[in-house]
Amino acid sequence: MTDRSDTFDLSRRKLLAGLGAVGVASAGAGLGTTAYFNDTETFAGNTLTAGELDLLVDWQQTYDFGDGKAFVNAHPDHDGDGEQSIAADNPDGQLRYSDFPDEEDEDSNGANIPVLDCENIPPLSEADFREDPVTGEPMDTLVQFSDVKPGDTGEITFSLHLCDNPGYVWIQAGNVSESGGSLTDPEAVVDPGNEGNLAEFIDAKLWYDEDCDNVYDGAEPVDIMLTLDFSGSMLYEQYGGVVSNDGVTIETGTSYSETTKIDLVELGTRQFVDYLQTQGSDVQVGVAYFDGEGSDDNQPRTGILQGLTTDLNVVDAALTDLRQKLADVVTGTSPSTPGDGDGDPDPFANANGIATGTYIGEGVDDAQSEIDSNGRIGVEYRNIVLSDGESFNGGGGTSFSSPQDAAASARAAPGGVVAPSPPSPETSVYTISVGSANDGVLQAMAGPAGGSGGDPALFNDVDDPLAIPSVFGNLAAQTAQEKVIMEDSLGNVLDALADGNGVPLDGNRATPYDELDDPADDLEREPFAGDGVMHCVALEWELPFEVGNVVQGDTLAFDLGFYTEQARHNDGSGPSQAA
Numbered sequence: 001m002t003d004r005s006d007t008f009d010l011s012r013r014k015l016l017a018g019l020g021a022v023g024v025a026s027a028g029a030g031l032g033t034t035a036y037f038n039d040t041e042t043f044a045g046n047t048l049t050a051g052e053l054d055l056l057v058d059w060q061q062t063y064d065f066g067d068g069k070a071f072v073n074a075h076p077d078h079d080g081d082g083e084q085s086i087a088a089d090n091p092d093g094q095l096r097y098s099d100f101p102d103e104e105d106e107d108s109n110g111a112n113i114p115v116l117d118c119e120n121i122p123p124l125s126e127a128d129f130r131e132d133p134v135t136g137e138p139m140d141t142l143v144q145f146s147d148v149k150p151g152d153t154g155e156i157t158f159s160l161h162l163c164d165n166p167g168y169v170w171i172q173a174g175n176v177s178e179s180g181g182s183l184t185d186p187e188a189v190v191d192p193g194n195e196g197n198l199a200e201f202i203d204a205k206l207w208y209d210e211d212c213d214n215v216y217d218g219a220e221p222v223d224i225m226l227t228l229d230f231s232g233s234m235l236y237e238q239y240g241g242v243v244s245n246d247g248v249t250i251e252t253g254t255s256y257s258e259t260t261k262i263d264l265v266e267l268g269t270r271q272f273v274d275y276l277q278t279q280g281s282d283v284q285v286g287v288a289y290f291d292g293e294g295s296d297d298n299q300p301r302t303g304i305l306q307g308l309t310t311d312l313n314v315v316d317a318a319l320t321d322l323r324q325k326l327a328d329v330v331t332g333t334s335p336s337t338p339g340d341g342d343g344d345p346d347p348f349a350n351a352n353g354i355a356t357g358t359y360i361g362e363g364v365d366d367a368q369s370e371i372d373s374n375g376r377i378g379v380e381y382r383n384i385v386l387s388d389g390e391s392f393n394g395g396g397g398t399s400f401s402s403p404q405d406a407a408a409s410a411r412a413a414p415g416g417v418v419a420p421s422p423p424s425p426e427t428s429v430y431t432i433s434v435g436s437a438n439d440g441v442l443q444a445m446a447g448p449a450g451g452s453g454g455d456p457a458l459f460n461d462v463d464d465p466l467a468i469p470s471v472f473g474n475l476a477a478q479t480a481q482e483k484v485i486m487e488d489s490l491g492n493v494l495d496a497l498a499d500g501n502g503v504p505l506d507g508n509r510a511t512p513y514d515e516l517d518d519p520a521d522d523l524e525r526e527p528f529a530g531d532g533v534m535h536c537v538a539l540e541w542e543l544p545f546e547v548g549n550v551v552q553g554d555t556l557a558f559d560l561g562f563y564t565e566q567a568r569h570n571d572g573s574g575p576s577q578a579a
Contacts, residue, residue, distance in 0.1 A: 054163040055564045056121045056532075060084045060097050060112055060214060061142070061156040063133050065149065071097075072154070073139070075127040076116070082130055084113055086120065111213040114457040118163035118532040141175055141557040145198060148554075150547050155540040156560070157214040166467075166530045166567040168520075170574060171206075171537060172502030173494045176558040198554040199491035201547045206485045206493055208509055209538035210478040211457070216540065219481040221282040221379040223308055225367035226269055226319075229387040229434075230289040230301070230326045230338070231358045234262040236351040240388075240435075243465045254321070260347050261388060261434060261465050266322040268472030273319065275473065275510035277312040279480040282379075284308040285315045286370050289338060290363025290387075291329050292354075300359035300400055301329050301336045302366050308374040323347075330354050358389035360441070361401030364429070368410045371427060381427040381449065383410055384475060388434035388465075391441045407431075407445035407453055426450045432460040432471055460533075467529040473510030474535070485515045490541050494558055501574040502563060505537065520573050527567035 060083070061072040071082030074097065078085050084097035095113050129139040134147045143156065160169065178199060207216055233239040244259040251270055256263060269287075276283050286308035291301035305325070306318035327343030329336040331354060344351075367383050375381055391403045410427040426449035431442040439461060446459035460471050477483060485503065486493050496503055496516065504520040506513045507528035518524065528535060539560070543551070565574065 054118070055167070055169070055562060056118055056161045056163060057124075057158055057562060058084065058112060058116050058121055058161075059156055059158045061154070062214065063152070063154040065134055065152045070133045072133055072156075073128065073130045073142070075124075076122045077128065080128060080130070082133075086113060086116070111211060111457065112157055112159045112536060114212070114455070114534070116159060116161070117534075118161050121161065139557075141177075142559045144555075144557040145202075146555050148198065148202075148543050148551070148556075150543050150545045153540070153542040155214050155538060157209050157212060157536050157538040158560070158562070159212055160528065160535045160537065160562065161532045162528045162530050162564060163532050164530050166507075166527045167564040168525075168527045168567060168570065168572040168574070169505045169507070170502040170520075170563045171497060171505055172561050172563055173497035174559050174561065176494050176498060177556070179555045197491075198543075198551045198556040199494060200489055201551050202490035202541050202543050202556075203487075204490040204493045204539060204541045205487045206497075206503075206537070206539050208477060208483045208485065208505075209536040210474065210482050210509070212534070212536035214538060216484075216538070217482050219279070219281055219479075221376070222479060223284040223286075223371060223375045223379055223381050224479065225286050225288055225308070225370060225383045226272075227288040227290070227363045227367045227383055227385040228265060228269070228305075228322075229358060229360075229363075229389060230262075230291045230329045231387075231389050232291075232330045232351050232354040233389050234265070235260050235323060235326050235330070235345070235347050236349065236354075237347050238351055239354075242347050250320075256323075258347060259466075260323070261468070262322045262326050264465055264468040265386060266319060268469035269319045270316055271469055271508075271510050272472040272476040273312050273315050275476040276480060278512070281480045283312075283479065284310050284374075284376060285312060286367070286374070287315065287318050288363050288367040288370065289325075289329065290359045290366070291336070292358055300362045302359055302362040303338075304366060304370055305338055308370055358387060358391055358438075359400055360385065360387050360391045360403035360438075360445075361406035364403060364406035364410060364445075365401050368406070368427060371410075371425060375425055381425050382430060382479070383427050384430045384432070385442070385445065386432040386434065386468075387438050387442060390438060403441050404444050404453065407447070411447050411449055411451060411453070428458065429453070430458045430460070430475060432462055432468070434462050434465050434468065436463065461531075463531050464529075467531070467533070470508045470526060470529050471533075473508035473526075477509035483509050485537075490556075493539070497560070504572065504574070507535070521571040525572055527572065528564075 058075050060074045062069040063072050073082050074084035076086050078087055085094050087093060088095040097113060129142060131138055132144055132146050233241055235241040241260045242258050243261055246259055247255060247257045248259040248263045249255045250266055273285060287305040289303060289305050293300050306315055309315060323345040325338035327345040328338045328340050330343060331351060332343035364385060371381050407429045410429055428449045429445055429447055431446040433439045433442040443459045444453045447453040447455040462468060462471055486496060503515050504525060506525050508526040511524045511526055513522055513524040
C-alpha cells in the first residue's frame with residue numbers, strides 16, 4: 001500500500017464517527033498517547049495527519065420506521081442519497097450498496113461495497129450525515145433519534161480497513177446527548193420529570209458482521225472442504241517457503257526455530273476447526289491437497305487428506321504435522337502419499353527436482369468430488385482454497401483442469417467433476433492468495449454458490465503470510481454464528497463504548513476473547529491485519545412496542561468511532577487515561 005499523507009479537518013461534522021476514526025489518538029475522549037509507536041498519527045492543531053498507521057472506515061446506516069428500510073447516511077456516498085455508492089465503470093456508472101439483493105442486478109450486493117479498499121475510500125472530509133429520515137432536519141451526529149416511535153428499528157455497519165501496518169482497534173462512542181424534549185400529556189402521566197431516558201428503553205446489539213450485510217446471522221448447517229497447497233514453495237527455503245527466522249509453536253506444542261508458510265496454514269486451519277467445535281457448529285469438514293507433477297509421475301499429486309466428517313477431532317489430527325505430510329507429497333517416493341513419512345520436512349533441505357507447477361484446478365475437482373459423494377443433503381457447501389503459486393495445467397501432451405473452470409463447475413449446478421446423481425451441489429468457492437503470484441487466478445475463482453467468479457467478498461489477498469491464521473479465523477467466524485460483542489439497552493452499550501478507551505475489538509474472532517470481561521492486553525486478543533483486510537462491526541437497535549408513552553418526545557444523539565494503535569511495540573493495552 002502507498003503511504004497516505006491526507007490531512008483531515010476535525011470539525012464536529014467532518015470527524016465522522018466522532019472519535020478518532022483514524023489514528024493513534026482520539027479526539028474528545030481524554031485519551032493519551034503514552035504507548036510506544038513506530039508509525040504514528042498525531043494531532044497538530046485541529047488536524048489529524050495520517051501516516052503509515054492508517055485506519056479507513058466506511059459504513060451504511062438504515063432506519064425502518066414502519067415503511068421499510070430507509071437509507072440514513074453512508075460513506076462513501078458519491079451522489080448524496082444516503083445509500084453507499086461509488087462511481088464505477090459499468091452501464092450505470094456506479095456501484096451501490098443495495099439492502100435488497102436483486103438476482104437480475106449484478107451490482108446489487110446486499111452488503112457494504114466489497115471493492116472498497118485503502119486506495120478508493122474517499123477522505124472523511126467528504127462524508128455527510130445528511131438529514132433525519134423522519135423529521136427531515138439536518139443531523140449533527142452520526143446517529144440521531146428525534147421522533148422515535150415504538151416498533152422503529154435501525155442499523156449501522158462499519159467496514160474497517162487497516163492500511164499498511166497491523167494494529168489493535170477499539171470501538172468508541174462520544175458526543176452522547178439525551179433530552180426529554182417537550183412534555184406531552186400522555187408522557188406526563190408516566191414520566192412527570194420528563195427525563196431523557198430514550199437510550200434506557202432501546203434494545204441494542206453490537207456484533208461482528210462477518211459478511212458485512214447489515215444483518216445478524218445465526219449458524220446454519222454447512223459442509224466445508226479445505227483445499228490446501230502442498231507445493232514445495234509452502235515449505236522449502238530455496239523456493240520461498242521460510243517466511244521468518246523467528247520460531248513458531250504449533251498448537252500441539254511442537255516448536256520450530258523458523259516459520260514456514262505451511263506452519264501458518266496448520267495454525268490457521270486447526271484454529272478454524274477448533275473454533276467450529278467450541279461453537280457447536282453443525283458442520284462437516286474435509287481436507288484436500290494439491291501439488292504439481294513430478295518427473296516420474298503421469299498424474300498430478302492431488303488428493304483427499306481427510307474426507308468430510310462431523311468428527312472434528314479427526315480433522316484436527318489430519319491437519320497435524322503438515323510439514324511432514326507436505327514433504328511426503330513433494331520429496332517422497334512415488335506414488336506420493338501424505339503421512340507415509342518418506343519425505344524430508346527440513347525446510348533447508350535440498351529440494352531440487354521437486355514437482356513442476358501447482359495443480360489448483362485438480363485440487364478443486366477432488367474437493368468437489370468429495371462433496372458430491374459425501375456431502376449432506378440440504379446444507380450449504382463451501383470450498384476454501386489456499387495457494388501461493390502459479391497455476392499449472394499440465395505440459396507436453398498432458399492437460400489438467402484449469403482452476404477457473406474447476407471453480408466455475410463447483411459453483412454451478414447441475415455440474416461438478418463427474419455426472420453424479422443427484423447433481424453436484426452448488427458450492428461457494430472462497431480463495432486465499434498468499435503473496436501475489438496467483439492473485440488474478442484466485443480472484444477469478446472466488447464466488448458464491450450458483451454465482452459468477454471474481455467476487456471480492458470471497459477473495460482473500462494475503463500479501464504477508466503471517467496473516468494466514470487470522471484469515472482462517474475470520475472465515476471460521478463467518479461459518480459459525482456471528483459473534484455478539486454486547487446485547488443490552490442502548491444506554492448500557494453507549495456507556496461501555498464511552499468508558500475509557502472504549503471496547504477492545506479482536507482481530508481474530510476465532511480466539512476465545514471476551515471483549516467486555518477480558519483485559520485489552522489479553523494474549524487471546526489479536527491485532528487486525530494490515531494491508532486493508534476488510535472487517536465489519538455493526539450496531540442494531542429497536543424501540544420495543546411495549547415501551548408506551550414514557551419516551552414520547554425524547555431525543556438521543558451520539559457518535560461512534562474507532563481508535564487504533566500499531567501492533568508492533570504495543571501489547572494491546574491501549575493508551576493510559578489523561579488525568
